[in-house]
Amino acid sequence: MxxxxxxxxxxxxxxxxxxxxxxxxxxxxxxxxxxxxxxxxxxxxxxxxxxxxxxxxxxxxxxxxxxxxxxxxxxxxxxxxxxxxxxxxxxxxxxxxxxxxxxxxxxxxxxxxxxxxxxxxxxxxxxxxxxxxxxxxxxxxxxxxxxxxxxxxxxxxxxxxxxxxxxxxxxxxxxxxxxxxxxxxxxxYRDFSPTSDDEVVVLLDAAAKRWADGERAGNAPDFDGDVEIPVGAQTVAGHLYLPEPAAGVVLFAHGSGSSRFSPRNRYVAQVLEQAGLGTLLLDLLTPEEELDRANVFDIGLLAGRLAAATGWVLERPDAVGCRIGYFGASTGAGAALQAAGQPGAQVDAVVSRGGRPDLAGDWLPAVTAPTLLIVGGLDTQVLELNRQAQDQLRCPSELAVVPGATHLFEEPGTLAEAAALARDWFVRHLLPGTAARDGAAAAGGMQ
The missing domain is CATH 3.40.50.2020 (Rossmann fold)
Structure with missing residues (x-):
């Protein structure tokens, strides 16, 4: 299996x-x-x-x-x-x-x-x-x-x-x-979700770009591989992509029951990478910790792990000076916003996709990073929770509603629209003054 x-x-x-x-x-x-x-x-x-x-x-x-x-x-x-x-x-x-x-x-x-x-x-x-x-x-x-x-x-x-x-x-x-x-x-397969045309296009575009970059450089200098990240007494697994040079890196906080292998988040990561951004898809819990469902909803624990992973990224020589973004899905959005609201948080932009920002609770007013909340138009209950959470934010924020989308953005074209919104937000706040590499082409491929 x-x-x-x-x-x-x-x-x-x-x-x-x-x-x-x-x-x-x-x-x-x-x-x-x-x-x-x-x-x-x-x-x-x-x-x-x-x-x-x-x-x-x-x-x-x-x-x-x-x-x-x-x-x-x-x-x-x-x-x-x-x-x-x-x-x-x-x-x-x-x-x-x-x-x-x-x-x-x-x-x-x-x-x-x-x-x-x-x-x-x-x-x-x-x-x-x-x-x-x-x-x-x-x-x-x-x-x-x-x-x-x-x-x-x-x-x-x-x-x-x-x-x-x-x-x-x-x-x-x-x-x-x-x-x-x-x-x-x-x-x-445990997860045999349909593969969309948009996902195929993004994967082919990313592969073509990396291959061309590698041919120009002799060997691609980008880092692209699995990593292990120390978070306190534990070590969590992740997959890191860092372009050379790296100016911005987006860390993904997955929702309950998901992992760094999430097809939806991997799709979004490919869209961001085409725009010149680095990505880190990581599991905030160890396999043993995931067996206890209470850990999946321990927002404080997840936020602490995300903050630790942020420090780990910024200590890498190939990520010095990078701006940091958080992309949170479902319960992961609560963890991303709580981490962003902590004193001294080194985060420059946050995007929530179908998220539960309300789970960040009292940390919401402390968030200073510009925040984009993306919600499906048919996900009415979560949409209301996002509106209430936005009222508590004191940072620059926007609420983007994707018409016809439910909670998981499984409807044709809806995930592509959400990914494009996230890409544009991160490019604006993590790559200031820098045109998104292949951004227009990526947008054209998702129409």
Missing amino acids: FEDRVDAGRQLAERLAYLRGQDLVVLGLPRGGVPVAWEVAQSLGAALDVIVVRKLGVPYQPEVAMGAIGEDGARVLDRRIMSQARVGDDDVRQVEERERETLRTRVERFRRGRPRVPLQGRTALIVDDGLATGSTARAACQVARHLGAAKVILAVPVAPKDALRDLEGPDETVCLSTPAHFTAVGCH
Whole structure:
């Protein structure tokens, strides 16, 4: 059982470590395969791209594939199926014209004008979040080879044994789990939340930028890795990204039942990173402490841990002089505001997303950092709590309501809007006088 696609990607990357240093392109299958592929590409130091394919279905039985198409005119046909189904070239042409238009639209959406990463003579590592029947994976392998890949490897976290055994196309297949009782890919994840187009776009943009920066610098000087942070007698885990040079860093305080692997907060972090900001996603509790639900709602404890993590960041030589921001979600917003209200707090901006700022209680009037409260328009109870909390704030503050959004911002486009609001707030207060790197492009990708 995988926690989520991030966890699956990291475990898959460990299994694929032998590929590090090879001439490799990691290709995620949209949508759900891209977050998994992101983790693999980051770990292997490889370029990340998508492989967009469309199945060509038999006209009167479209679930049966007679071929597939990909970018740059790639087309593979199964002549055996065509013969059995008595499908002629004219029939294929009609189906392809329809599917080619859909493919073109998806490519434009995901690439936004970027050229495809060349596969000629290279190893194509195709990654998905799981494999059920294998038809899409088979088509992707065929298209990758058609586009010039010298070797094709398929890697998935989970798949049924039968599908792997009957799979044709890859030169090599890597699968972490082949459960005896396979029902659906999502059954093997604790969190199998849908991956949005916006998340795919942000991940691809961030990967392209980091790869380009690395090529310009020879080796990317940015720090991007897991860290352990001492907080009193305990040590908590986090993931830190620091651009070079770093001017502002945003620390994430997660809500109850969430962690540094939260897909929503990781999505927001990617948006901030594209704008030139550093990020620290951290667990404010140890795994043992999380077993006691009372700790999850101990705002004082969480605020103290956040303040300790802030001190740890500012003591790093590569973060000297950085401005600090807090991004709090749900109960984490209460912890962020309580930490920001403490005497001597070194924080320059706060954003709450679907948060409970009221949990900061008497600390609210002491907050001096500019604060943005983002609430879903359909999250009526939390919206009222935010209005009451804003009345207690004495710092510059704004309340932004995202129409049509509920508490978790799961509705299409709502999380992207919240992320853009947070990005603009942090850029304004943490990068004064500095244009957000790729800010306009990031905004365009989330419309």
